[in-house]
Amino acid sequence: MKLGIFGGTFNPIHYGHLRAAEEVKEKLRLDRIIFVPSGSPPLKDKELADAKHRYRMVRLAASKNRSFTVSNIEYKNKSKSYSVDTVEKLRRTYPGARLYFIAGIDAFIDVPNWRQSERLVSLADFIVVSRPAFKFTGLASSPYLRINKNILKQLDDAKIQTCKTKLKSGRDIIMLHITPVEISATSIRKLINLRKSIKYLLPEEVESYIITHKIYKVKS
Numbered sequence: 001m002k003l004g005i006f007g008g009t010f011n012p013i014h015y016g017h018l019r020a021a022e023e024v025k026e027k028l029r030l031d032r033i034i035f036v037p038s039g040s041p042p043l044k045d046k047e048l049a050d051a052k053h054r055y056r057m058v059r060l061a062a063s064k065n066r067s068f069t070v071s072n073i074e075y076k077n078k079s080k081s082y083s084v085d086t087v088e089k090l091r092r093t094y095p096g097a098r099l100y101f102i103a104g105i106d107a108f109i110d111v112p113n114w115r116q117s118e119r120l121v122s123l124a125d126f127i128v129v130s131r132p133a134f135k136f137t138g139l140a141s142s143p144y145l146r147i148n149k150n151i152l153k154q155l156d157d158a159k160i161q162t163c164k165t166k167l168k169s170g171r172d173i174i175m176l177h178i179t180p181v182e183i184s185a186t187s188i189r190k191l192i193n194l195r196k197s198i199k200y201l202l203p204e205e206v207e208s209y210i211i212t213h214k215i216y217k218v219k220s
């Protein structure tokens, strides 16, 4: 069984996430994508909605797709959770499965700042997806990857759609050019703050949830 682990704050989940998950699942023939919304950090961040709300919004968005599931392992954790612990837990939960950690280019570039990142890149294979405003050539300086910059350039230019190679850890990394969806949770929060429409950027159920629960409430 091939499982994709898709972590994020999902503050809120949007079509950029959902389309990325769908294309990864289809192109790499994964059996399931497990969304893992992060928990709430000990110090409150006013931009970050409560973990309970973010988890519920991901559940609403994922419920329409039979291959999508949502894990509560980070959300229910009282202390701050780290991807390395999440992957270890999921390895124990699915002993026979092959785990792929899914990240957008921006997230993969940030991995060296994550807790026990060296260990993380040795625990799972990685799938890195394209994202507007971020370039695969930006991965040339990644400490975990040795790759010809020309190949990264070809991915950026969509001359090749996918590239599979090895991380220095010995794990696989698959870089995938996906349909560019220029949506970010930051832009959605900004629109809400400006009292503008967020329709068609995220599933209707999520939009209704945001309105009903007055999440990202407009500052008056």
Ligand code: ATP
Pocket (backbone or CB within 6 Å): 007, 008, 009, 010, 011, 015, 016, 017, 020, 102, 103, 104, 105, 106, 107, 108, 129, 130, 131, 132, 181, 182, 183, 184, 185, 186, 187
């Ligand atoms: P924020 O603006 O608050 O950082 P975000 O839109 O970046 O939110 P995250 O929850 O930070 O969403 O991202 C979770 C994962 O989804 C990351 O790996 C990120 O790179 C990826 N991702 C988010 N939006 C897109 C998108 N439009 N296309 C491809 N990947 C995306």
Ligand code: MG
Pocket (backbone or CB within 6 Å): none
């Ligand atoms: Mg982000």
